Structure formats: C-alpha cells, structure tokens
Amino acid sequence: MPMKCNITQTNSQQKKNKQLIKAKDAMHPGTETLNFLKLFARNYHVEPLMPEGLQGIILG
Known part of the structure; x- marks a missing residue:
C-alpha cells in the first residue's frame, strides 16, 4: 500500500x-x-465642425 503524499505550500x-x-x-x-x-x-460631446483637437467638448 503506497503512502499518502500530503504536500503543504x-x-x-x-x-x-x-x-x-x-x-x-x-x-x-x-x-x-x-x-x-x-x-x-x-x-x-464631439462636435465635428470644430478643428482637429478641439472637437471634444465637455458640456456643463
């Protein structure tokens, strides 16, 4: 009968x-x-009519 192999970390x-x-x-x-x-x-909000780089507008 083989022995149990209990391994702890x-x-x-x-x-x-x-x-x-x-x-x-x-x-x-x-x-x-x-x-x-x-x-x-x-x-x-993105306004496509604005120049590149200024299209993103934060409202409020």
Whole structure:
C-alpha cells in the first residue's frame, strides 16, 4: 500500500498566492470612480465642425 503524499505550500508560495489575490482586488475601480466616469461620459460631446483637437467638448 503506497503512502499518502500530503504536500503543504512553502512560505514563498503562500506569499505569492496572497500577492496575486491582492493584485486582483486592486485592479477593480471603486464605485466613486465609476460614478465619476459615468458623469464625465454623459457630459462629453464631439462636435465635428470644430478643428482637429478641439472637437471634444465637455458640456456643463
């Protein structure tokens, strides 16, 4: 009968796993940031008659 092979993670592997989890959480924008971007996008308008570079207008 073969012996069971129970392997625990080393400290470096555990640290890497924790860092990956933190990095994934840090990649999500906050609710306030999303609300700000929605307000900005709602007030942005492109006016094709304006010269190049001045076509984007923020209303309000």
